[in-house]
Amino acid sequence: xxxxxxxxxxxxxxxxxxxxxxxxxxxxxxxxxxxxxxxxxxxxxxxxxxxxxxxxxxxxxxxxxxxxxxxxxxxxxxxxxxxxxxxxxxxxxxxxxxxxxxxxxxxxxxxxxx
Numbered sequence: 001x002x003x004x005x006x007x008x009x010x011x012x013x014x015x016x017x018x019x020x021x022x023x024x025x026x027x028x029x030x031x032x033x034x035x036x037x038x039x040x041x042x043x044x045x046x047x048x049x050x051x052x053x054x055x056x057x058x059x060x061x062x063x064x065x066x067x068x069x070x071x072x073x074x075x076x077x078x079x080x081x082x083x084x085x086x087x088x089x090x091x092x093x094x095x096x097x098x099x100x101x102x103x104x105x106x107x108x109x110x111x112x113x114x
Contacts, residue, residue, distance in 0.1 A: 013046030025083040025093045065112035
């Protein structure tokens with residue numbers, strides 16, 4: 001498969017992940033949480049499959065920045081529980097999500113150049 005298609009699928013998954021976590025964090029209704037939870041799982045699957053596809057296709061191997069992105073991926077997966085159980089205020093959850101996403105984007109763009 002073309003690496004460009006992997007990148008598009010990866011970005012669609014990332015955008016879906018942010019939408020899902022934002023919906024769950026800000027939702028008061030139970031229906032919004034259910035839809036957000038489903039979208040969260042689908043988004044994580046898209047990110048995982050396309051991310052590993054890119055790693056294999058572009059032959060990156062498991063550099064330190066790839067491992068850091070996997071840790072961020074796991075943290076974003078765990079943020080669903082934090083958002084659903086209201087362990088932190090909504091603003092804090094959204095701030096953490098944006099911070100983790102920014103760090104993942106910087107690591108992906110610069111690929112360990114620093």
